[in-house]
Amino acid sequence: MIRALIVDDEEWTRISLCKQADWKALGIELAGEARNGISAMELIRERKPHIVITDIRMPAMDGIQLMELLHAEFPHVLIIVISGYSDFEYARKALSFGAFEYILKPIETEPLMSALERAVDKLLHERERQADYVDLYRKANLSELLSKEKVLTRLVTSTASDSKEIENALRRHDILLDWPRTAVLAIEVANFGEISARRYKQDKDLAHFVLANVIGELFRKYPRTILFRNIGKDNELILLKGLDEEEDQTNMASLYEDCRLIIDTVKQATQFELNIGIGREFTELTDIHRSYVQACEAVQNAELVHASRVTHFDEVSSRNEYYIYPNDKEKALLYYVGNQYKGQAVALVAGLFEEMKRNAALHPQSIRSTALGLIFAINQALSPYQASINGLGIGNAENTIRSTRLTVDELSADVQRIVIAAIDYLSSRKKTGSYRGVEEIVEYLGTHFHEEITLGGVAERYFLNPAYLSRIFKNETGQTFNDYVNTLRLEAATRLLKDPTLKMSAVSEMTGYMSEKYFFKKFKEHYGCTPTEYRNRKA
Missing domain, CATH: 1.20.272 (Zinc Finger, Delta Prime; domain 3)
Structure with a gap:
């Protein structure tokens, strides 16, 4: 059963969400409710939901801070954001932390159900994929297909929930990860394509062999390490570093410093340029994917944090302010x-x-x-x-x-x-005179002439200087902006006057004239008669 958690500081919103969706039909079990991010994280750690539905604005810990924690600790959880704030910046922040969907309040049943259905489909698809992979593990004749590199790649790049299955799969390939603690290092080869083409004649397997041997030899001084290439990425190798309980920050700092020396040595020996990201240590094998994601994020954002080629995820996550430009x-x-x-x-x-x-x-x-x-x-x-x-x-x-x-x-x-x-x-x-902007403005006027329209308002809508818009509009249409709008309104008025049941005040208002007197004045200027006279002639 898929579990979902609702997070919103407004009780009526939580009650409404509980009643609004057909949870049973979706195959979702409600795992609980929370009124802010702090209480939500307690429930998430306890009940392990697959979907979190959260508001943005909440006391104590808001939705953005909650998403940041989820992104770091539970990257596989799907997040559906609900908010009464339609500001693009909030949506952008939510999406940057991997929000699965963004729904505006007041919440309507159809978009809510649609978002939940898509979330369920994604989760079920991931389960099927994992089930297929586990099934492959159980087959005895797949030694070539499931090489150590493929097994390890799948281990770190996919989410998994059963540590026993992982241990059994690793044991079948003589891979032991029985260390008290482990950290994942993602090693990006920034210029892999260029060097493999220039020095190894496009032979990527040979380039990988050379690179893995050089890096493996340099890491040999460290016990409890496993180095392998990411089968899904030509330019990435992954290192699993086992740690003893007594290994402290001094040892990690030594590894951190040696990574810099390894980068320099590899550059001199092979011309490959490396960037290394280090994820947080973990004790449970089911957390290996999270550490890998953190290592990748450290590599990706290293240049935005500092100029070093070695970055720990904590250096990224410790930066917790967000910029919203005015x-x-x-x-x-x-x-x-x-x-x-x-x-x-x-x-x-x-x-x-x-x-x-x-x-x-x-x-x-x-x-x-x-x-x-x-x-x-x-x-x-x-x-x-x-x-x-x-x-x-x-x-x-x-x-x-x-x-x-x-x-x-x-x-x-x-x-x-x-x-x-x-x-x-x-x-x-x-x-070149090919200004489609005027065509779009003309289309807009054709459907909005009955509203209050000004040159300045339309210029702002299309990000143009009013004087410039006035000039190009006249060049393209042969009429001034105001004359064009007035013509649209009067032509619409002649069509409406054919209906004898419509009062003049209604015709005036329906064509964008807030003053009936002004409507009569403009109509007579254009057609040489009043609207009443026009209607009588056409009767």
Whole structure:
């Protein structure tokens, strides 16, 4: 049975969620409720839920802090975030910590059930995958398929819940992990593709053999170590380091320092450049995957924490502040990009990253999320042109920012490069006269003319300078903005006047004229007669 936990400081919300979903039909058992992150973590450690449904704003420990703890301790738990705050930054934070779904309050049954169904499907699929893998373990003739490297790779890269199954699988392949404590080291080979092509003629197996032998020899001084390549990643090796109960921080510091020497030695001997991330130690084999995830996160975020090639996960997780750039900065960026103010846009981006760089307590994921938020804003500025950043010939910017090992300065430079590319693209489109933005505005006016519409309001919606919009609108349509809107309204009025049951006040209001007197005035100016006279003629 799949277990779920509800976390919200409002009792009526917890009660509503309990009653709103058909838990039995979904195959979900409610494991409990909590009113904040602190009490939630106690229940999570005790009852081991598979799904956590949490609010963002809560006392004592809020939803973002809870997600950070879950991300570190229980990375396999699926998190569904509920919040009454539609601010993009909250969603971005939630997603950066692996939130499975984000639902806004008031919670409607359909999106809630849909999110829960998807979560159940994902969990069941993972169980089936693990069951298939366990079944493979039990087959006697798979010695070639299940080599030690494949077994160990699967062990660290997949979540598992049965330590006995793991021990039996390892024993069948003569692999012993019977140490009191263990740490996982993820060893990234930054230039594996380049060196294997240049020095080993694209023979990746030979490159792996050389690399593993050199690194293995250098780690030989350490007892209780197992080194193997990650079968799923060409550029990664994994080291399992066993620790005795009496081994203290001094021993770990020695290992930490020796990793730096090993990196230098490997570079001199093979030209391979290594980055090493170290996960937290664990005592239960079922926690090996968590330590591996932490080691990978340490490698990925090392440059955002310090300039070292060896990073412990604690150096990443100890940074617990989150940056939310002001809305006025985002609006300013949209305005600068939309109007091709390149210098101002680049300076704004540079200033934001310089501010983050000065804050040594910022979580690396917060810095990446800010970069992604800026990209999201730039895409908004490009949308009136039916364009996006990925179509500007600069690669997949979002993937680069999400997964590449970058410094704050490199992230800043990447976003500045994207800003420049977006502005250059907009400038070229306008020079060739192919401005689809006016077409989109015309479409918008055609469906919203009955609302209160102003040139300034539409310019703000499409991130344009009002004077500039006024000029290009006249060039493209042959009418001023106000004349165009007025024509749309009056044409709609003539259609409505064909219905004799509609009062003039209703026709006036339905076409966007808040004053009936003003409606009569504009109608007569345009058609040479009053609306009443027009209706009588058409009757």
